[in-house]
Amino acid sequence: MTSHEGLVAIAAAITMAGTALATGWAEKVIGAASVGAIAEKPELFGRVLPLIVIPETIVIFGLIIAFLLIGKMG
Amino acid sequence: MLRPAPMTRALLVGPRDALEVVIEALYSLELLHIVDHREGAFGLDIGKPLRQASEASEILVKLRSIASVLQVEEPKEARAEDVSGDLREKILSLELNISEEDSAKKKTQALLSDLSRRIEELAPFASLPLDLGDYRGYENLEVLVGRTTREVEDLGQITHEYEAFEAPGFLAVFVAKARAGAMMDALGRVGFAPVSAPEGDGSPKALLSGLSAEKDRWEKRLADIDARLGTLRERYAGFLASAKAHLEVQVEKAEAPLRFAVTDHTFVIEGWVPADTFRALATTVAKFPSVYLSELETDEHAADPPVLLRNARPLRPFEFLVKLFAIPNYKEVDPTFIVAIGFPIFFGIMIGDAGYGAVWLVFGALLLRRVKTPGVFRDLITAITVGGFFAFLFGMFFFAEAFGVPFHEPPEAISRAEQVTWSSILSFDIPLHATIEKLHQVPDFLVLAIAASFLHLGAAYVIGFVNEVGHSKKHAVGKVSWLLILTGMFVLIIVRAARWPGMGRTIWNGPLGWFPRGSSTFGGISFFDSLGFEAAANPVPDVAVFMLIGGLVLLLATESGLAIMEVFGLLANMISYARLAAVGVAKAAMAFAFNVIALEVGFFPWLDTGNVVPLVLGAVLLVIFHLIIFLLGAVSAAIQSIRLTYVEFFIKFFKGSGTAFRPFGARRQTEV
Numbered sequence: 002m003t004s005h006e007g008l009v010a011i012a013a014a015i016t017m018a019g020t021a022l023a024t025g026w027a028e029k030v031i032g033a034a035s036v037g038a039i040a041e042k043p044e045l046f047g048r049v050l051p052l053i054v055i056p057e058t059i060v061i062f063g064l065i066i067a068f069l070l071i072g073k074m075g
Numbered sequence: 076m077l078r079p080a081p082m083t084r085a086l087l088v089g090p091r092d093a094l095e096v097v098i099e100a101l102y103s104l105e106l107l108h109i110v111d112h113r114e115g116a117f118g119l120d121i122g123k124p125l126r127q128a129s130e131a132s133e134i135l136v137k138l139r140s141i142a143s144v145l146q147v148e149e150p151k152e153a154r155a156e157d158v159s160g161d162l163r164e165k166i167l168s169l170e171l172n173i174s175e176e177d178s179a180k181k182k183t184q185a186l187l188s189d190l191s192r193r194i195e196e197l198a199p200f201a202s203l204p205l206d207l208g209d210y211r212g213y214e215n216l217e218v219l220v221g222r223t224t225r226e227v228e229d230l231g232q233i234t235h236e237y238e239a240f241e242a243p244g245f246l247a248v249f250v251a252k253a254r255a256g257a258m259m260d261a262l263g264r265v266g267f268a269p270v271s272a273p274e275g276d277g278s279p280k281a282l283l284s285g286l287s288a289e290k291d292r293w294e295k296r297l298a299d300i301d302a303r304l305g306t307l308r309e310r311y312a313g314f315l316a317s318a319k320a321h322l323e324v325q326v327e328k329a330e331a332p333l334r335f336a337v338t339d340h341t342f343v344i345e346g347w348v349p350a351d352t353f354r355a356l357a358t359t360v361a362k363f364p365s366v367y368l369s370e371l372e373t374d375e376h377a378a379d380p381p382v383l384l385r386n387a388r389p390l391r392p393f394e395f396l397v398k399l400f401a402i403p404n405y406k407e408v409d410p411t412f413i414v415a416i417g418f419p420i421f422f423g424i425m426i427g428d429a430g431y432g433a434v435w436l437v438f439g440a441l442l443l444r445r446v447k448t449p450g451v452f453r454d455l456i457t458a459i460t461v462g463g464f465f466a467f468l469f470g471m472f473f474f475a476e477a478f479g480v481p482f483h484e485p486p487e488a489i490s491r492a493e494q495v496t497w498s499s500i501l502s503f504d505i506p507l508h509a510t511i512e513k514l515h516q517v518p519d520f521l522v523l524a525i526a527a528s529f530l531h532l533g534a535a536y537v538i539g540f541v542n543e544v545g546h547s548k549k550h551a552v553g554k555v556s557w558l559l560i561l562t563g564m565f566v567l568i569i570v571r572a573a574r575w576p577g578m579g580r581t582i583w584n585g586p587l588g589w590f591p592r593g594s595s596t597f598g599g600i601s602f603f604d605s606l607g608f609e610a611a612a613n614p615v616p617d618v619a620v621f622m623l624i625g626g627l628v629l630l631l632a633t634e635s636g637l638a639i640m641e642v643f644g645l646l647a648n649m650i651s652y653a654r655l656a657a658v659g660v661a662k663a664a665m666a667f668a669f670n671v672i673a674l675e676v677g678f679f680p681w682l683d684t685g686n687v688v689p690l691v692l693g694a695v696l697l698v699i700f701h702l703i704i705f706l707l708g709a710v711s712a713a714i715q716s717i718r719l720t721y722v723e724f725f726i727k728f729f730k731g732s733g734t735a736f737r738p739f740g741a742r743r744q745t746e747v
Contacts, residue, residue, distance in 0.1 A: 047399035051721040054714065058651045065653055068517060 013067040020063025027056035082380035087344040089366035102740040107346040108381045112336040122332025131325040145308040183297045190290045200279040202242035210272035217255035219248040221269035380405045383736035390415040392457035401731025407542045423465025425658040425712035430477035435463025475509035479666025492671040513663040519578035520656035528652035529565040539728030556629035563623030591618045648723045662708045669700035
């Protein structure tokens with residue numbers, strides 16, 4: 002592995018770590034608020050679940066970018 | 076099946092003396108969803124409850140209080156017990172019985188808590204060798220009694236005129252009045268918490284044992300009362316539950332007139348009936364010659380009929396996934412059928428393992444045999460069992476692996492653990508080969524996910540079109556433009572992927588073989604040939620580009636300019652389906668890693684040395700590891716499938732905001 006490839010691998014790792022942290026942070030905020038809402042109105046569960054998992058897309062984007070980067074390693 | 080059951084608005088008019096029999100008949104029919112009459116509408120008042128309402132609710136209140144004293148829990152299935160005869164009599168005598176026991180119980184509990192408090196007060200004094208009388212009645216002495224947290228040393232430094240009695244954690248100091256203040260300060264510094272000596276005389280030890288004996292006596296009495304209440308509970312639980320159900324029905328019937336319109340001599344009931352059962356209602360009403368039933372014309376736009384989903388039996392378990400999000404409104408397509416296809420297939424792709432799929436299938440089937448009561452839980456198990464079946468199919472025929480072990484050796488298998496395959500374990504060449512090797516062909520898996528997104532989102536726009544075409548041509552065209560944009564983007568992605576052999580090329584030449592190829596179908600715009608990508612071996616078809624542009628133009632024409640921004644949202648939605656690949660690969664990688672651990676710890680040493688100990692260890696590890704993946708994988712696969720359904724799919728067309736069809740007479744079931 003050349004140093005160029007090493008840098009690409011590190012870039013992919015940073016992409017994953019950053020997007021995963023972002024997802025976690027966003028879901029933390031939404032999740033806490035949602036559980037509060039569900040405690041008041043349990044029938045909101047169906048409405049709230051999609052809201053909680055919406056930020057999960059961020060980490061999926063990270064995954065795609067990471068794969069594109071790794072593709073560059075050849 | 077694709078639409079909620081059609082409803083007919085029914086109007087019943089009759090004389091007030093027929094009200095009671097009509098209520099009875101409607102209640103047992105369970106067909107009419109009553110529309111509550113608003114007081115004063117059309118100049119008509121609402122009715123008054125039937126006379127038995129107040130009595131029934133009064134008994135019901137008594138019954139609930141009895142049930143709470145007896146701690147009778149709601150039985151899962153009410154046993155049909157005899158509730159005939161004079162319910163009121165029975166319940167009043169039971170209440171008399173129980174209120175006596177209950178007040179005795181409360182008195183005993185109060186007494187016991189008082190006793191406990193006194194015992195707690197007295198207990199530390201029993202450890203000192205003094206009578207209670209010794210703590211008071213001095214002229215020149217101050218008595219300091221209290222709890223200590225640590226050992227008190229050198230009280231002599233303050234004064235010599237004192238005497239102290241010490242027990243662990245407790246201290247009594249008799250000190251001359253003049254020095255009491257200083258002594259108190261010194262004690263306070265070491266954490267002395269003063270208590271007052273209890274009233275009375277005599278040895279605290281003797282008093283304490285007397286109190287304890289008394290407490291024991293009362294505790295026994297409390298246990299007796301509890302036992303008696305327990306017998307009563309056992310004896311009457313069934314009766315109470317049945318009587319409660321019976322009374323609730325009575326109250327509901329008796330209070331029904333509150334929902335009707337009445338005049339001095341007539342009543343008017345309005346409601347919705349499923350159109351195909353209107354006849355049954357008519358036959359029933361025909362039994363009362365004085366009552367008039369009519370089908371009302373309704374204003375199609377103003378009316379908001381209740382929604383009764385009617386799907387084919389195999390699809391019905393998936394209705395809960397729709398209802399959990401929202402009840403479809405009366406005018407839109409019931410999306411259950413797509414959910415019933417999409418959810419299990421997504422679940423299957425994400426698990427994608429013949430082993431786990433088969434276990435879920437068997438496990439789910441066993442659970443279904445045990446859980447007989449219909450409800451959300453049973454529906455969820457059914458959905459996951461079907462998902463397990465698809466996971467088995469995908470694992471068998473598409474991914475060719477079971478429990479993370481492939482059927483055949485993957486390319487570039489270097490380590491010994493990687494060379495373990497089902498074919499080598501069974502020493503039989505399994506004739507099924509992987510179309511996608513999960514751990515080695517991730518880009519192919521991603522392309523597959525994008526294809527799934529195209530089908531799923533495409534279905535969403537088609538449903539959206541069907542929903543809109545009836546009342547807004549403009550919005551319907553909007554859906555078409557979205558479908559054009561989706562197709563254009565999908566073709567662009569696939570064409571790009573098809574430049575290399577793999578899933579992209581398979582899809583481009585197979586299922587997408589009909590799509591017009593070449594960059595000159597419409598006269599040729601060579602600019603789009605490569606669209607910024609190198610190598611024009613597989614040129615971008617200009618039909619796709621025109622679809623994209625045409626879609627955007629139509630979108631601008633039918634929806635606001637801001638909708639253009641949502642095109643990027645659509646692209647994000649498509650990429651979001653990559654989670655199918657992400658979860659699938661992550662689960663497969665986890666299974667592979669666990670297999671390597673188990674093989675290297677257990678099975679290889681056993682094969683090399685014949686030692687059984689590592690084999691046992693490896694086997695135990697294997698079971699634990701796979702149990703983890705089995706549960707974790709199913710949880711994440713189920714949640715992600717639901718998310719794709721709710722966020723990416725439903726938001727494209729689903730409006731919800733329907734009211735559930737609740738016919739008069741159907742006992743309320745617990746809904747989500």
